[in-house]
Amino acid sequence: MNFRIALKAYLYLIGLTVxxxxxxxxxxxxxxxxxxxxxxxxxxxxxxxxxxxxxxxMELKHAPKFWRNLLLSYVILIxxxxxxxxxxx
Amino acid sequence: xxNTNTLPIExxxxxxxxxxxxxxxxxxLAELTVFAxxxxxxxxxxxxxxxxxxxGQSYLHPIAGAINxxxxxxxxxxxxxxxxxxxxxxxxxxxxxxxxxxIMAMLYIVVKFWEYSQLFELGFGISSNTYFTLYFFITAFHxxxxxxxxxxxxxxxxxxxxxxYQNKAISGFEAGACYWHMVDLVWVILxxxxxxxx
Numbered sequence: 046m047n048f049r050i051a052l053k054a055y056l057y058l059i060g061l062t063v064x065x066x067x068x069x070x071x072x073x074x075x076x077x078x079x080x081x082x083x084x085x086x087x088x089x090x091x092x093x094x095x096x097x098x099x100x101x102x103m104e105l106k107h108a109p110k111f112w113r114n115l116l117l118s119y120v121i122l123i124x125x126x127x128x129x130x131x132x133x134x
Numbered sequence: 135x136x137n138t139n140t141l142p143i144e145x146x147x148x149x150x151x152x153x154x155x156x157x158x159x160x161x162x163l164a165e166l167t168v169f170a171x172x173x174x175x176x177x178x179x180x181x182x183x184x185x186x187x188x189x190g191q192s193y194l195h196p197i198a199g200a201i202n203x204x205x206x207x208x209x210x211x212x213x214x215x216x217x218x219x220x221x222x223x224x225x226x227x228x229x230x231x232x233x234x235x236x237i238m239a240m241l242y243i244v245v246k247f248w249e250y251s252q253l254f255e256l257g258f259g260i261s262s263n264t265y266f267t268l269y270f271f272i273t274a275f276h277x278x279x280x281x282x283x284x285x286x287x288x289x290x291x292x293x294x295x296x297x298x299y300q301n302k303a304i305s306g307f308e309a310g311a312c313y314w315h316m317v318d319l320v321w322v323i324l325x326x327x328x329x330x331x332x
Contacts, residue, residue: 055207055211056188058207059207069330087326098319099319105153110150112159120319124176124323128252131180132176134178
């Protein structure tokens with residue numbers, strides 16, 4: 046990893062945080078159906094942020110597949126489970 | 135046996151390489167599992183008591199949550215730069231980046247303390263209701279991980295300052311850095327769960 050890659054990931058993460066906060070603010074003033082779309086979007090952003098942290102900051106992009114997939118599955122599965130709980134129950 | 139940690143980065147990237155110690159990765163997995171249980175418990179309980187959770191969330195400060203998100207991401211960024219510097223045998227920049235990371239972590243601590251004090255002033259505590267029990271339990275648990283991470287980063291910075299990573303294995307450095315990124319990773323899910331989703 047070099048400085049440019051790390052900086053790119055950092056700016057990406059900050060950008061996604063801003064978008065997430067913005068969606069959270071908008072979610073307050075929409076109907077229930079659209080609210081679910083916002084909810085899914087916010088949780089999806091968490092997944093994208095997690096992927097950056099794992100691949101760039103943790104440097105697992107070139108790690109053994111088992112470990113990388115284990116961590117990646119975490120940031121995909123947990124937000125998905127949370128989304129399902131919120132949308133189904 | 136040749137220690138791959140002392141090889142140039144180009145050499146290391148040719149074959150799969152797990153940064154840090156294996157024991158640290160098992161520890162990270164265990165920690166992530168505990169947080170996953172908390173997240174799921176919070177989501178389920180929120181569905182059981184939607185009004186209580188909406189009311190509880192209205193007392194939180196989303197700006198404070200956003201500041202803490204930026205603080206932790208920035209701190210992680212500096213830790214990644216610090217590790218990058220030590221791989222290039224640049225001790226001084228590595229220490230400076232680590233100090234910058236610790237300053238950002240300190241910002242998180244200050245904001246979190248302020249947030250807790252605001253809630254305490256309003257009369258909320260861990261036993262106020264189910265929402266605040268979960269809120270304080272999850273955030274305090276994460277807070278303790280930040281404190282432990284700061285101790286680890288300080289120890290690494292001190293070792294780097296003494297030049298103890300010069301031409302030596304850096305798996306300890308990598309393990310500490312990965313622990314810190316795990317703290318960041320947890321917050322990335324915790325932030326929308328507690329502050330953003332209504």
